[in-house]
Structures are given as structure tokens and as C-alpha cells.
Amino acid sequence: MSFREKLALKAGGLLLNGFAERAASFGAAQGGRLERLNSLLAAARASAPEYDKACAAAGIAGGLVSEAELPKLPLLGRETLRAFSGGAALASLESGGTGGAGKVETRLDLEAVAARYAALLSVLKAAGWRMGERTAAFHPVEYGYFNNLGKMLAGLRFGKIVFEFFQQYLLYRLVHNRRNIYYDGRIFSDPAAAGALLESALREDPALLITRPDALMAVLKSRRGGPFPRFNRLKAVLTVGTVLGETVRREAEERFGAQVFNMYASTELGYAALSCRHSGDWLHLDEGRHLAEEAGGELVVTDLDNRLMPMLRYATGDAGEARERACLCGHSGPMLKVRGRKKNFIGTAGGGLYEAEVIDRVFPSGLPFFQLDLAAGKIILPPGSAPGAAAEILGLLDLPAGSYGTDGTGNFRLPSSGKFSFLLAGGK
Ligand SMILES: [Zn+2]
Structure with a gap:
């Protein structure tokens, strides 16, 4: 184990019991899920009277008797989430919506931040990445730290400023050896801009490339009908953020000569599901800390880690399927397929x-x-x-x-x- 890995596990262990075990394998089953569900439910009912009333109307007197009762709970939308306002948050992450109305703040306490970090390490490990190996990550310019600094300062969001600086510059850059490569919307209309993005990644000689599927499509399209650059050390491409088409996954594996892993993650839910080498367009749910259902064609996901903002039956707005499946990798369990945003x-x-x-x-x-x-x-x-x-x-x-x-x-x-x-x- 490298020094960097020891350091990360040690720091995580100080914040969260069982950190190293969680970081070791994505989605490993864990006990105590019903207790965790009921403790989140109690917190949710205490902080939002409307939610409490809706639970009572659904016939839930105290807690759930078994996990099978979960579908009785009302669905959580972004409106209800705003009502969960108690407690001091370490991090408050904004997501969703193109205008102010659709935005939601996900509030996390220290333990939830540590849980997310453990899950991220488990994802990176599943993708074959070892701590300290060079990672290149494509980010839209909208996500650049200094791009957002002025806005955060104007909003007096010092907690977020410090948290993001820690995450991007200390954790990711120094410990994870990650390099962020920024792009703008031109990559979708100008193949030369997409080609330049690919060249930037090549110069970093990464072992792992992290990208949204949309940017991945752009770089693949930019080199159609011609040679594709050869990455020397690349082991895997990890996609997150938009839906990954199966045709894109296959072309990326062939052109990059690397395994492609697709992750289903969001600010609200953390790292909820990850594909494996054999799962095609299905993803394995993190069954240790997430539950997933399908309601009217929409994915409904529960995150067991966020006590500050209990994510019980969160209606994701994503169309998809959730069911028990036997994967070709030999693992049987809950799996997801994401089709896209429900409104699109x-x-x-x-x-x-x-x-x-x-x-x-x-x-x-x-x-x-x-x-x-x-x-x-x-x-x-x-x-x-x-x-x-x-x-x-x-x-x-x-x-x-x-x-x-x-x-x-x-x-x-x-x-x-x-x-x-x-x-x-x-x-x-
Ligand atoms: Zn599998």
C-alpha cells in the first residue's frame, strides 16, 4: 500500500467507522439497513411536519417494520428536501435545474462527506486505479473553481469555498494526482475543439480518464475515420454525469483500448451505481448504502448515508429500470439501467x-x-x-x-x- 493510500485511509478512519472496508469494495452489502432507514425516517419526520403528516396518512405510525414497507413512504421531491433544514452542514452542494427554481441544496455533515469519499475510493478501485496514479478529468468550464469563486464570495459561502478548495486542490490534486482539463460548449459543434481536448488528455498520460459521456462522444467523433491517439498507461475510462449510450461505451472501449465504467451518481445521492466489465448498459447498485425502485418508469433512490438531509425515496427525475438481476460477472443483486431525463x-x-x-x-x-x-x-x-x-x-x-x-x-x-x-x- 502506498503512502498516499495509507494517508487517505487513516484520515477517513478518523471521521467514519468502517471507512477502510467501505473504500475497499463498491456496494459491499452491509447490515443494519432497516435501523438506518428508521433513524433517517425519524429525523425526516422531526424536521418536516408536512412530511410527517404524509407518512402518517400512508399508514406509517412509527418506523418501518421491514424494508419491504419502504414503498409505502411518500416520494421525496425537491420541494420536500428544502424543508429538511436542521443541523449544521459541513458541505452544501448545489445541483439541478437550469433556473433558480429547480435548484436544490444537498447538505452533508462530516460523516456523510467521509462516506462519499469512501465510496469514491471504492469506485476508483473498481476501475483498476491505484492511489497516486495519474488521473485526467474533463470538466465543463462552468465547474472551474476560480470560475465560481467570485459567485461564492458574493454569496458569503465560506464553508463551500474551503470545502471545494480542500477537495480540488489538496485531496484530488496532491493525494489522488488528478489533473482537471476544462472544456467549453464548443466541443459539441467544433470537432477541432473536441480534438484539442483529446490532445490535452494525451499529454497528461493518465492511467484513468474521468469524463461525462457527452464529452466522451465529442472526442470520439472528432477522430472518426482517422487514427486515434495511443494512450500509454490508460487502464480505464470512468463516465459520470449524463447517460452513457451503449454504442458510445463500445466505441470508447475499442478506440481507447481501455475498459469503460459507467457511474450513476448525483449531488443528491452520492455514488449510487456502477457498471462492471460484463454488465453492458446495466449498473450494479451500491446495495450497502442505497436502495432503488422504479415508480412509473422513474428511478426512485434512497441514500442511507445522509442524516442531515434524509434521502428516502428520492424521485430522481431520471427514467430507467431497477430490478434484481444475475450479471455475467457472477454477482446477482439489484441493478439499474438509466434511460435519460424523464422530461426529455x-x-x-x-x-x-x-x-x-x-x-x-x-x-x-x-x-x-x-x-x-x-x-x-x-x-x-x-x-x-x-x-x-x-x-x-x-x-x-x-x-x-x-x-x-x-x-x-x-x-x-x-x-x-x-x-x-x-x-x-x-x-x-
Ligand atoms: Zn457485473
Whole structure:
């Protein structure tokens, strides 16, 4: 074990019992889940009277008698989360929404921060990364620390400033040996910008590359029909943040010559699920600390680690499937498949399509990035796209010819998180 690894485990152990065990393997089953659920439920009911009333109306007098009773609890939306306001938070992380209305603050105490760090280490270990090996991480420029510093100072958010500085500059850079590489929205309309991003990663010679699937698509597309640079030490690509199409995963494994791992994680829920070498587009749920259900086609996830803001049956807004499966890796257990944001959906003659299905239909083609603006009824395409591109897209998506107009400005709409979506619901 390296000095850096010992240091991280030692520090984690001071903050959280069982830190090293949690860091050792992703999703390892742990006991005491019902007790944990009931302690979170008691905290949630005590801090939000409306939530308490809803539980009582659902026939939950005290706590749950068994885990099977979990679906009786009301679903948590972002509104209810705002009511969980007690206690002093170490970290308060903002997520979601393109405007102020959809935003939610996830509050974490010290133990929950340590739990997340242990889970992150277990994810990195599953991807074959060893502490201290060089990691390169693509980040949209919107996430740059100094980019946000002014805004945080203006909001007097000193706790967040210190926490983020610790995370990005001390923990990730010095201990994890991570290098952040920033990109902007041009990578989706300009293949040269995407190619430059790939070159930046190559110069870092990483053992692990962390990226959103949308940026991964951009770098893969930038080198189609030509040679792909050879990474000397790359063992794995870890994706997180948007939905990963199966066609993208396969092309990335072939072109990078490395294993691709897909992680389902969010500010609200932490690291909830991770794919394995054999799971295809399914992901193994972290069954030690998360529970997942499917309600009306939406993923509903419970995080057992956040006492400050109990995440009991959180409605994620993601369309997907959750079920017990036997994976080809030999492990049977709860698994997830994420299809995309629930609101980003098109109905076609052949059935409904979410982001993941749209990606798998269009990514293998040579078509440029585009956005289907569902509200305006337009396809946004980069300037200079082939004249037949819009018609070809509609054909691939089983949509009637001429059912969408063409906007050739290439003015893609990206939310404040910088995430690219082919489907734009237009706020509906
Ligand atoms: Zn597996």
C-alpha cells in the first residue's frame, strides 16, 4: 500500500467507522439497513411536519417494520428536501435545474462527506486505479473553481469555498494526482475543439480518464475515420454525469483500448451505481448504502448515508429500470439501467425514446451533434451541416419527414451545468 493510500485511509478512519472496508469494495452489502432507514425516517419526520403528516396518512405510525414497507413512504421531491433544514452542514452542494427554481441544496455533515469519499475510493478501485496514479478529468468550464469563486464570495459561502478548495486542490490534486482539463460548449459543434481536448488528455498520460459521456462522444467523433491517439498507461475510462449510450461505451472501449465504467451518481445521492466489465448498459447498485425502485418508469433512490438531509425515496427525475438481476460477472443483486431525463422524451411510431435510445440510434452515424427542440419543433444543427442531415436524423428516430423545422445556427442550449442533451424539453 502506498503512502498516499495509507494517508487517505487513516484520515477517513478518523471521521467514519468502517471507512477502510467501505473504500475497499463498491456496494459491499452491509447490515443494519432497516435501523438506518428508521433513524433517517425519524429525523425526516422531526424536521418536516408536512412530511410527517404524509407518512402518517400512508399508514406509517412509527418506523418501518421491514424494508419491504419502504414503498409505502411518500416520494421525496425537491420541494420536500428544502424543508429538511436542521443541523449544521459541513458541505452544501448545489445541483439541478437550469433556473433558480429547480435548484436544490444537498447538505452533508462530516460523516456523510467521509462516506462519499469512501465510496469514491471504492469506485476508483473498481476501475483498476491505484492511489497516486495519474488521473485526467474533463470538466465543463462552468465547474472551474476560480470560475465560481467570485459567485461564492458574493454569496458569503465560506464553508463551500474551503470545502471545494480542500477537495480540488489538496485531496484530488496532491493525494489522488488528478489533473482537471476544462472544456467549453464548443466541443459539441467544433470537432477541432473536441480534438484539442483529446490532445490535452494525451499529454497528461493518465492511467484513468474521468469524463461525462457527452464529452466522451465529442472526442470520439472528432477522430472518426482517422487514427486515434495511443494512450500509454490508460487502464480505464470512468463516465459520470449524463447517460452513457451503449454504442458510445463500445466505441470508447475499442478506440481507447481501455475498459469503460459507467457511474450513476448525483449531488443528491452520492455514488449510487456502477457498471462492471460484463454488465453492458446495466449498473450494479451500491446495495450497502442505497436502495432503488422504479415508480412509473422513474428511478426512485434512497441514500442511507445522509442524516442531515434524509434521502428516502428520492424521485430522481431520471427514467430507467431497477430490478434484481444475475450479471455475467457472477454477482446477482439489484441493478439499474438509466434511460435519460424523464422530461426529455419523444413519442414515435415505434414507441417512446429517451436520451440513451436517441444516442444509440444516432451516435454510430456520421451525423454531427444536434438538438431536437421539442417545444419549438426544430432541429438545431451546426452551420455547414450536410443538407440532408435533418431528414436523416428524423428517419433514424422514426419521426415523420418534415415534422421538425431546421435551425442551422448551431446555437446549442446547454444548462448551467454544461451538460449536452440531444433532446430539449424546453422546460416542460
Ligand atoms: Zn457485473
